[in-house]
Amino acid sequence: MTNVPDSTEVPAAWQQRFAFFQQYGPVGSTPEAKAAYRALPFGARMRLGFNIWAFLFGPVYFLVKGMWRKGLTVLGVAVTLGVASVLLGVPDNWDRAFAIGFTAAIATVTNWAYYLHVAEGSQSWNPLEGLRRKGPA
Numbered sequence: 001m002t003n004v005p006d007s008t009e010v011p012a013a014w015q016q017r018f019a020f021f022q023q024y025g026p027v028g029s030t031p032e033a034k035a036a037y038r039a040l041p042f043g044a045r046m047r048l049g050f051n052i053w054a055f056l057f058g059p060v061y062f063l064v065k066g067m068w069r070k071g072l073t074v075l076g077v078a079v080t081l082g083v084a085s086v087l088l089g090v091p092d093n094w095d096r097a098f099a100i101g102f103t104a105a106i107a108t109v110t111n112w113a114y115y116l117h118v119a120e121g122s123q124s125w126n127p128l129e130g131l132r133r134k135g136p137a
Contacts, residue, residue: 017048021115026131055107067117070127074106
């Protein structure tokens with residue numbers, strides 16, 4: 001059971017995200033969630049599905065928001081992938097493209113992870129927690 005915080009606990013922007021997540025779950029998890037997401041205006045879709053601060057600051061953003069376990073996981077994966085790219089001699093342009101893709105992926109899961117952290121008290125190390133698509137019932 002979710003415990004959605006009241007208006008004094010999170011800013012209005014997060015309240016809108018939390019209301020969507022409480023009603024539909026993560027973006028794209030069900031046909032209803034997809035339809036509701038597509039019905040939103042472009043700006044609302046961007047705020048719901050992408051976190052620019054997580055894109056810019058990565059694991060540090062997770063730590064600042066209190067999700068230190070997930071932040072350490074993201075940092076560990078980033079360092080591991082960086083070391084692997086150096087050892088494998090990946091060309092710089094491929095390395096940059098992959099790094100941007102990785103940070104964009106993290107930015108798309110951050111809002112849902114923060115919802116789980118605040119509303120459900122998640123203490124998981126998995127930043128992808130609860131994102132599995134739900135099949136037909």
